[in-house]
Amino acid sequence: MLPLLISSQVREADAWTIKNEPISSINLMERASKAFVGWFINHFPERNERVSVYCGTGNNGGDGLAIARMLHQHKYQHVSVKVIRFSERSTTDFDANLQRLQDCGINIITLNKGDAPPAEDSSIIIDALLGSGLNKPLEGDYKTLVDHLNGLEKTVVAVDVPTGFFADGEVPQDATVLHADLVITFQQAKINFLLPESKNYIACWESVNIGISEEYTHSLNSAYQYIEEKDIRKILKHRTRFSNKGTYGHALIIAGEARTMGAALLSSAGAAYAGAGLTTACIPGSGLTALNSYLPELMAIIRDGDTLPKIDWDKFSSIAFGPGLGTDEKALELFAYVLANYKKPMVIDADGLNLLANNSTLWQAIPAGSILTPHVKEFDRLFGTHTNWWARLQTAKQQAAERNLYIVLKNDYTITATPEGKLYFNSSSNAAMATGGMGDVLTGILASLLAQGYTPQQACIAGVYIHGKAGDELALPNRMNVVLPGKLAQQLPVTMAKLMA
Structure with missing residues (x-):
């Protein structure tokens, strides 16, 4: 660093x-x-x-x-x-x-x-x-x-x-x-x-x-650190001989509604392409055909009607919650259900953050070491309105320490605040990545790294860098003005292989 x-x-x-x-x-x-x-x-x-x-x-x-x-x-x-x-x-x-x-x-x-x-x-x-x-x-x-x-x-x-x-x-x-x-x-x-x-x-x-x-x-x-590529090379773990899908964990992505299945697909793809041994998406039944067509390697748990899905919690090495989920009563009930039963660090994004902002009693149930991934508006909804970014840095540092959480504040130089009071600035990414769904892929990457046994801090630092680096490899050499999230997810194995070479 x-x-x-x-x-x-x-x-x-x-x-x-x-x-x-x-x-x-x-x-x-x-x-x-x-x-x-x-x-x-x-x-x-x-x-x-x-x-x-x-x-x-x-x-x-x-x-x-x-x-x-x-x-x-x-x-x-x-x-x-x-x-x-x-x-x-x-x-x-x-x-x-x-x-x-x-x-x-x-x-x-x-x-x-x-x-x-x-x-x-x-x-x-x-x-x-x-x-x-x-x-x-x-x-x-x-x-x-x-x-x-x-x-x-x-x-x-x-x-x-x-x-x-x-x-x-x-x-x-x-x-x-x-x-x-x-x-x-x-x-x-x-x-x-x-x-x-x-x-x-x-x-x-x-x-x-x-x-x-x-x-x-x-x-x-x-308290302020700048992430370099050599730091990521030290973090990433090579796949070894005699390993199998169980070696690399099982990520569960709880996401998507009938009209927002794209968020579930992209976050699930991020998890799979970043190397989770198994990836399961918990989605509405109306999205199953889309899931199977988009990436047949993904498994599904179906959410139907008002009934909460039956989940074997012990099967899952990590959980990501929130992309495209909505903020109605059903979503709130589902969030409370997850928090009551899953005690390992999890990734909370998008509507998960909005539910948290609107229901302060949920804070006490979030597992220690969990990762929150807000953009600036979500951050201010969670922690109050700020008039400048320096103040946001201080709030992120304070909240991460007080709540024993990791806060990934998304930006050009995405900032990870840790419970130890450190702020890590990411050095990869580019403006071509500024398109809807990019954060969903990042959520999947973070869940994937947690599933594979990386610590929450390693997952944040490496996950954010890999996400940005994949975007750089697509945009900069090819002079692309826009990088689509789905293409970035597919680039992840190539980017990670280069970093581990």
């Missing part, structure tokens, strides 16, 4: 590296700037491009000055620098880099308080104004300058963090932020890059390694 650090921890890690590598602070700045420039010149190779670097007088501005000098050394012909002196203070490393830049003969314009922004003929603006230390919204001259720059419609590349954007914590809804086409950030993504508020300000981001001690960052025990 890659630790995601809050701003104070980033400063701690920098200080530890300076002291223990050891390296001077200005040489660490030089290394960071070199990493930035290395990425920049590979993606903006035209040396005749006009580049303007806007620098504050703190360490982010010091990075900008070093970047301008290095671009000049790499033969960029039209590099200019705007030093923004809205504060009388400057850091020692900024001052040192300013002197180095002056020795190169690069054109430097100084903008003081109250000055009108200078004319701008560059096509690329490098934003090195404020960086990650921001702790309040922009106002005054900084706000005026950022509003001006946003109006120029230039390509903006931000150094570490766009000016005005909070690296962590609540992002104000009306924040003034310099909109970045690209952020080249140091060491790892900032947590707020992975939350939906960032889409208004950041088109894309790339992280560059600047040599901060990984051993030290892991020792900080951050």
